[in-house]
Structure formats: C-alpha cells, structure tokens
Amino acid sequence: MKKSGDKKEVPAISTASLPDVIFMILFFFMVSTTMRDQEVLVRYKLPNATEVQKLEKKNLVSYIHIGVPVTHMQARYGTAPKIQLNDTYKTAKDIGDFIAAERDQLNESDRSQMTTSIKADKDTKMGIITDVKQELRRANALKISYAAIESEGY
Amino acid sequence: MALNKRKTPEVRADSQADIAFLLLIFFLVATTMNTDKGISRVLPPIPPEDVKVEDQKQKERNVLLVFVNGAGQLMVADETMDIRQLKDKAKEFVLNVNDDESLPEKEDEEIEMPDGSKWVYPVSKGVISLQTTRDTGYETYIMVQNELTRVFNEIREDVSMQKFGKPFSELDEAERKVVTTAVPQKISEAEPRKAIKK
Numbered sequence: 196m197k198k199s200g201d202k203k204e205v206p207a208i209s210t211a212s213l214p215d216v217i218f219m220i221l222f223f224f225m226v227s228t229t230m231r232d233q234e235v236l237v238r239y240k241l242p243n244a245t246e247v248q249k250l251e252k253k254n255l256v257s258y259i260h261i262g263v264p265v266t267h268m269q270a271r272y273g274t275a276p277k278i279q280l281n282d283t284y285k286t287a288k289d290i291g292d293f294i295a296a297e298r299d300q301l302n303e304s305d306r307s308q309m310t311t312s313i314k315a316d317k318d319t320k321m322g323i324i325t326d327v328k329q330e331l332r333r334a335n336a337l338k339i340s341y342a343a344i345e346s347e348g349y
Numbered sequence: 350m351a352l353n354k355r356k357t358p359e360v361r362a363d364s365q366a367d368i369a370f371l372l373l374i375f376f377l378v379a380t381t382m383n384t385d386k387g388i389s390r391v392l393p394p395i396p397p398e399d400v401k402v403e404d405q406k407q408k409e410r411n412v413l414l415v416f417v418n419g420a421g422q423l424m425v426a427d428e429t430m431d432i433r434q435l436k437d438k439a440k441e442f443v444l445n446v447n448d449d450e451s452l453p454e455k456e457d458e459e460i461e462m463p464d465g466s467k468w469v470y471p472v473s474k475g476v477i478s479l480q481t482t483r484d485t486g487y488e489t490y491i492m493v494q495n496e497l498t499r500v501f502n503e504i505r506e507d508v509s510m511q512k513f514g515k516p517f518s519e520l521d522e523a524e525r526k527v528v529t530t531a532v533p534q535k536i537s538e539a540e541p542r543k544a545i546k547k
Binding site (some may be wrong): 246302 | 386
C-alpha cells in the first residue's frame, strides 16, 4: 500500500529541456545539409569507389543525372535510361546548351573551374555515358567527376 | 511602474518544443545530405580538325591498353586479367623500376621546388588507355577507373613520403603541385571501340 502511495508522488519528467534538445538536432541538420535545388526525376544508385574526392565548391558544380525514370513518370517516358538536365528529361544533344547556360551563371574568373558531376546509375551502359562525355568535350566542359559512394574496398 | 512590471506574466515556453519540431521537420524534408563525392577526371579537348590523328600516336611501349568488354571482362595489354591484378600491373607499368625495354620510357624533368631549388625526377611517359564498348556496364567502368586512380594515388603517396617525409594529403598546395608534376595522372579515356574502327 505504502509503495503505491510513493509512486503517486514521483514527479512528471520535466520537459523544459526538450526545446533545447530539438534545437540541437535542428542546428545539426541546418549545418550538415544543403537545400534540395532540383527534383530528381530519375532513379539512380551510385557505384562504389574507394578513391573518391570531395567536390569543393558547390556553386561551380553542375549535375547531369542519368538513370531510369521514376515510377510515376514511367507511364509517359518508359523505362529506358534517361538523361536529366535541370528539371526535365533531355537528350545528349542538349548538353551543349545546358553547359553554356550553366557557364553564363558563373563569374568570369570561375568559369575555368567549372565541374560537371555525372550522377549515373550503376546499371547504365557506357554508350549513353560516352555520348554525354563526347558532348561535354564538345562544349569544352572538361573537368568532370563521376559521382560515387565512398566504400571501404572489396 | 515597478508593480506593473512585476505583474507581467512570463512568456510560456511549452510551445517552444513544437516550434522547434516544425523547423526540424522542414529542414529534414527540404534539404539533402552533402554526399557529393566522386572520381575526378579531366577530359581531353577535342582536337582541331586540321590536326592529323597520326601526330598523336604514342610509341607502343608507352601505352598500356586496358579494355573492358560488355560482359565486364578485362583485357590488359593483350591478356585477360582479373580486376584485382590490374592495380599491380598498372603500377609496374607506370613505375618501370628496372628500366625495362618493353615498359614506358622516362624523361628526366626539372621540377621547381617550393624553396626555389630544382629537383630532377624521371617522369614516366606511360599512358594508360582505357577503352570500353558501348554495352560495358557503368559500374565495371567505375571499378576500373577506381583501380587506376589508386595506382596514381599510391605512387604519389610514395613520392611524397620520399621527398617531403609526409603523406600526400598533408602537403601544402605548392608541394602537392611538385608531386603531381612528377607523377602525372595519365589516363586516356578513348571513345568506345566501334567509333574508332569506323
């Protein structure tokens, strides 16, 4: 009997520090993440590699996504791998214009530093990648990076 | 006055958690983790049309041909090979420790050190040529690229240890430039086979 009486007297856990905890998590996410700048319309799983380097200046990087269209777009675009530039599916021929547009957004001094990151699904065939590479050469965007996930080796 | 101030009720703090939660959820949804890592490469510029391709022909001993077919099989210098052997083979090719006749030539180059002195290092003239077909898988390609990058990274690491006594990652920019000049990353990414044979 006495015990149950004791139980009743246990005070509720103070929630005064809850906001602080949540704020800490919030700040962690604010610092370690970046804004989503575009909706990715292709599904891709990056290959693994051990010798990856971090891309230094984010504003100098333009992305080319290559992969199978996401499920709700498959009805219209099929399941063959597609190239995504900005927010739409494009073909390799549009890369020249895309690079020119991206280059125009940069400062004159930064243009030589521009990097193109190729984010391609690991099941893609090299044919489409080679087409992209050829177009990039033609557009004189020679610095590229094959996006990969850092792994411990195999 | 003083009485009034004392009567001002405290701002309620219980909703602070809810506000923080809202902000947290907003950031969880609207942002992505920074996972931008990749294998960096510099593509060769397209040669002007009036330059003949023959001019760029390399001596046979200076080229290591790595060919990956559609089934993911690897052929290195006319023999099939497992990807695990590729790194050692390529390293042997680039270093050419015993100055073998069949392995690439080296050319003594004067490299300017950060302190102003000159350093002569035999720079290998070897080029690794990576060829694929159009139906080679991207994953295999990246694995091969990764192995080749590892070759150069390991050699740079060794040179850096010998010359500066510290790993490549701890060098400053000027020292790093010395090492990269001594060990240039010469990986040629040719167009796929079919396009060449045409």
